[in-house]
Amino acid sequence: MAEAKQLSGAGLRGQVAGETALCTVGKSGAGLTYRGYDIADLAEKAQFEEIAYLLLRGKLPNQQELDAYKQKLQSLRGLPAALKTVLEQIPKDAHPMDVMRTGCSMLGNLETEQDFSEQDDKIDRMLAVFPSIITYWYRFAHEGVRIETDSDVDSIGGHFLELLHGKKPSELHEKVMNVSLILYAEHEFNASTFTARVCASTLSDIHSCVTGAIGSLRGPLHGGANEAAMELIQKFQTPDDAESGLMGMLERKEKIMGFGHAIYKESDPRNAIIKQWSKKLAEEVGDTVLYPVSERCEAVMWREKKLFCNADFFHASAYHFMGIPTELFTPIFVMSRVSGWTAHVKEQRENNRIIRPSADYTGPADAKWVPIEERK
Numbered sequence: 001m002a003e004a005k006q007l008s009g010a011g012l013r014g015q016v017a018g019e020t021a022l023c024t025v026g027k028s029g030a031g032l033t034y035r036g037y038d039i040a041d042l043a044e045k046a047q048f049e050e051i052a053y054l055l056l057r058g059k060l061p062n063q064q065e066l067d068a069y070k071q072k073l074q075s076l077r078g079l080p081a082a083l084k085t086v087l088e089q090i091p092k093d094a095h096p097m098d099v100m101r102t103g104c105s106m107l108g109n110l111e112t113e114q115d116f117s118e119q120d121d122k123i124d125r126m127l128a129v130f131p132s133i134i135t136y137w138y139r140f141a142h143e144g145v146r147i148e149t150d151s152d153v154d155s156i157g158g159h160f161l162e163l164l165h166g167k168k169p170s171e172l173h174e175k176v177m178n179v180s181l182i183l184y185a186e187h188e189f190n191a192s193t194f195t196a197r198v199c200a201s202t203l204s205d206i207h208s209c210v211t212g213a214i215g216s217l218r219g220p221l222h223g224g225a226n227e228a229a230m231e232l233i234q235k236f237q238t239p240d241d242a243e244s245g246l247m248g249m250l251e252r253k254e255k256i257m258g259f260g261h262a263i264y265k266e267s268d269p270r271n272a273i274i275k276q277w278s279k280k281l282a283e284e285v286g287d288t289v290l291y292p293v294s295e296r297c298e299a300v301m302w303r304e305k306k307l308f309c310n311a312d313f314f315h316a317s318a319y320h321f322m323g324i325p326t327e328l329f330t331p332i333f334v335m336s337r338v339s340g341w342t343a344h345v346k347e348q349r350e351n352n353r354i355i356r357p358s359a360d361y362t363g364p365a366d367a368k369w370v371p372i373e374e375r376k
């Protein structure tokens with residue numbers, strides 16, 4: 001069993017900032033569980049909607065509960081006219097994560113959470129409508145079409161692909177999206193989830209918590225790394241090319257996106273799972289470049305730095321093989337992680353105290369007031 005990473009230093013590393021019953025990360029060095037269930041089992045056997053239910057309602061649904069839940073989510077995919085109007089104003093060159101942030105915030109204006117008793121309905125609405133928000137904007141901005149956001153596909157992942165491509169996804173693509181959404185659903189006190197919990201601790205509304213979390217996820221050190229990883233691997237024509245490119249980057253002490261982790265020491269358990277699906281997709285599309293390049297990056301980073309691929313690295317090639325534009329990679333993370341964020345918001349609200357840590361002061365002491373006309 002892998003050793004746990006020694007956690008200390010800046011960035012609150014290793015400090016316990018609260019309790020959760022939702023998830024364990026790296027408990028035995030490499031493990032990941034959602035409410036006690038191992039991620040490998042969940043990724044193999046579950047539907048994403050079952051995982052959302054597990055996180056949000058506290059138990060796995062039975063068949064009847066799952067059917068009703070999926071039906072409810074399917075009925076909530078429509079966009080209000082005022083939200084469509086706002087999305088149509090956002091320029092084509094906007095980053096889709098900014099579109100998600102605005103879309104979520106606008107939804108909070110139109111369907112405001114008036115009372116915490118409404119939280120489950122507001123959360124279900126976000127889960128259902130986020131794929132509609134991003135694909136509506138994307139296709140309007142890039143193709144000039146106003147799409148219908150309803151579809152017969154009953155899974156969130158399949159629905160997203162259908163809206164994006166305007167046709168039913170293949171079984172394989174729907175399956176990979178399902179696995180991907182499960183892998184990204186929840187990860188304890190990561191930066192974006194902690195953002196959501198801090199916001200929740202002020203007793204703010206659920207859309208504010210999620211809007212803030214989207215902003216935190218956007219950065220390349222967190223969710224934005226899947227896009228950055230794609231930009232990296234696309235630069236290389238062959239594995240040898242990748243090897244010399246990476247060696248140069250390491251020499252220049254550049255960060256290699258999609259590698260390393262704040263908590264895991266030797267591996268991220270999500271990587272082996274998405275890597276295997278990326279390989280299947282590479283075979284399907286007859287890829288002879290991106291997958292071998294990605295594998296070489298993995299080998300070089302481990303050999304040179306003992307750094308391993310995190311969840312983001314092989315997601316890049318997997319999404320690319322399914323024809324998903326690179327700038328939509330992190331919004332997919334949002335479509336999934338909204339389940340984890342909101343489960344944390346619910347947990348925070350159940351046992352709340354405002355989150356307010358202290359700081360060590362490093363500024364000047366006893367500064368004397370200088371009238372403005374005497375200042376240099």
Ligand SMILES: CC(=O)SCCNC(=O)CCNC(=O)[C@H](O)C(C)(C)COP(=O)(O)OP(=O)(O)OC[C@H]1O[C@@H](n2cnc3c(N)ncnc32)[C@H](O)[C@@H]1OP(=O)(O)O
Pocket residue numbers: 220221222223225254255256257258259260261262263307310311312
């Ligand atoms: C789904 C997710 O959000 S997973 C994370 C996605 N983010 C990325 O892939 C971005 C690239 N990775 C990183 O920047 C980091 O590994 C993080 C942000 C994920 C974790 O940061 P930390 O906890 O500070 O990393 P850690 O303490 O393990 O770093 C140890 C050393 O390895 C270096 N290192 C860590 N990751 C990388 C990397 N990807 N490339 C190059 N060097 C790295 C650090 O700079 C540090 O070196 P130093 O001691 O000389 O400063």
Ligand SMILES: O=C([O-])CC(=O)C(=O)O
Pocket residue numbers: 025184186187189190191222262263310311
């Ligand atoms: O846990 C973290 O710090 C980042 C991460 O992998 C995630 O949020 O999925």
